[in-house]
Amino acid sequence: MKPLVKFGLLTVSIIGTLGWLAADGVNQSKTYYSTISEVGQMGKDAQERRLRVGGDVAEGSIQRLGREVHFTLMQDSLRMKVVYAGIDPLPDTFRDGAQALVDGRMDSAGTFHAQKIQAKCASKYEAKPGQVKPGYEPVNQKRAS
């Protein structure tokens, strides 16, 4: 066999294996981004997929019961109950009013079981463009959260 052919065969087999691993990995870990209202509309489908839902942590809703953490995620007027019992400690930025992303699955009772929680501090000064222009208020007043 010519070296180039051999090399080509090896290459194809390596790329093939990796492609297979990649496809498998995607299936294992794919997570659908959705909002709380979309989860509501999904109905039964919501229980079959891994979801990543974003929202704000409702004020005063965080409760620690043993190893579990219960809280409510809200988006405008919609609410969703979340239970977290993962191993990783909650991020320091996770607290009342923070924007949180929760990863996990819905159960049939409508409670979301999160396996992972990411949180961004809502009080961060850098607002989205167009939201608050710098110069409108002194910084200190915008820090309340």
Place this chain on the structure above:
Amino acid sequence: MENLGALCILLAFCFGCYSIVGSLVGVWRAKPYLVLSSQRAVYAVWALLTTASGLLVYGLLAGDFRLAYVAAHSNKSMPGLYKFAAWWGGQEGSLLLWAWILSTYAAVVVFTNRNRFHRMMPFVTATLMVTQVFFLILIAFVVSPFQVLAVGRGITEVPDGNGLNPLLQYWTMAIHPPMLYLGYVGFSVPFAFALGSLITRQPGDAWIHTTRRWTIVTWMFQTCGILLGAGWAYAVLGWGGYWGWDPVENASLLPWITATAFLHSVMMQEKKGMMKIWNIVLIASTFFLCIFGTMLTRSGIVSSVHAFAQSPIGNYFLVFLALGIALTLYLILDRLDYLKSESRLENVLSRESSFLFNNLILLASCFSVLWGTLFPVISEYVTGEKVSVDAPFFNRVNIPIGLFLLLLTGVGPLIAWRRSSVDSLKRAFLAPTIAMLALIGGLMAAGIFHFYALVSLGLCVFVAWTVAAEFWKGAAAIRAKDGLSLLPAMVELTHRNTRRYGGYLVHMGIVFMFIGFSGAAFNKDSTVEVNIGSAFRIGSYDLTVRDLKEGENENYIWHHARVEVRKAGELIGTLEPERRLYKSSKQPTSEVSIRRRLNEDLYLNFAGTSNDGSKAVIQAYVFPLVSWIWVGFLVVLIGTWVCLVPSKIKMQFARTEVVGVVSERHVPVKS
């Protein structure tokens, strides 16, 4: 002051534009003085940006809270180091840092090459300045670091600022961004030389010889940046991991992968005159991935824990990337004749082919990381649903890739150029293979059956053996000839061919890192709620919470637990994990406490107290072997430094140099 700063940036922008036009027109019209003045303009850009950066840093240190940037990222009670680090703590400042580093590099390039490469340099200058001007457009017109708060709104005083994000108030975090930027920005230089040599139709090698050292230094900075970030995540974020496949981490890894591929495939070009197109493609990919990485961090197109605010600058980056990639592709396709390979692949069992596999595999890894990172964007575009993939996907693809690369690290250097006989391979690999199988057998006898961990540790022994054998053989030869003892003989050996033996050291460092990565298969964790004075157990440690203390300083309020660590009844230390509440940002952070040892780390996080305050919630982890990652990092650094030392004996390549016949023809280059 803010006016002066903004003026400096604006003037730098003008000088940058002048430098581009001056270099190109100077070459086109053959006006050496115009070219010279455009190179002087590069120094002016540097001086202006240095002034602007100085002003911003002064504002941060002096607490000039009228400036929006200072108010958002600094406050009075922060230690001076972090006030200084706030320079790169936010969007505007970090773009200024980018621009300043680039201008510094450009000034160094222009200065060191002032009497060389008269044909290529104008284009090198122009390429660097185009990038420079792009960043100056951003900080001059889109996200100015000298924005003043509350102009004309009747507010005369802003008493204090928000302070730097407490998570960033940690020493490695203070140096991680500049390191990463030194790496990111540094790849513009080899790219500029590559482009310069393409435009002026130089035969493929000139730019590689000039920028080889530069690429190694840049690669080193990038490596430092990535690993400092990993070290920071481990010591600060409280979850005990060092790598989470977060989009921003991936963004720093992508150019590192292509740069690593480049450092290897360059050897093919130097020694065999092969892969010239490929090398240009690799260095261009590295440069564009650096820009892409900056865009990913700055524009918020994919959600990430790190991402700075959503901002409008993403589109500017897209335009820059599109134009840059189009121009580079055109140049490569147009100049294909100058990039012909001088030899061919002769055998699958050869050094050439091991380099090819190394490149193939690195590129596959790069592609998978890029694909995974952009998956939400791509899936939203194709199916309308935003789907993300996370750690399991990346691990599934990249662990086998990593192990295969580790194997090549051991095998590659021992295979001969052109072709290797099966017999010689048997001789070279018999001993290390036996060592590998012995270790795997031993571990299995000890009850360890984790597949990847076994393969990884086995390969570590294999590679370490081959590397050690190379040093041993070389040193033994010198010893026999010059009568030196073993250690001086090894130093002498390394000094004779620093790139080769420095490279081996880097490989050894990578082996150590893989030992550290393998440890992750045996991590233990437990979260407990314990009374003060009572004990719990993790791994072989007995932990007793002694007491809880509270206190405050002007920056934060702290609350810590004192935990005694006993092993087999004997007190071996006290750990004090802490929680802090930063006053100005009201943000709590946890300061983990780690007992670092080479065999395993004991890692404690104080998660808080129970509601009535009588119990402490402690998260305890045992991370076996993780310290080897940092040991490996040091070895990689040392190896890289060795590579940079000039070799005692000039290497002689057994290949005929192609003399640039075409390049001597003086054609006016249109641009």
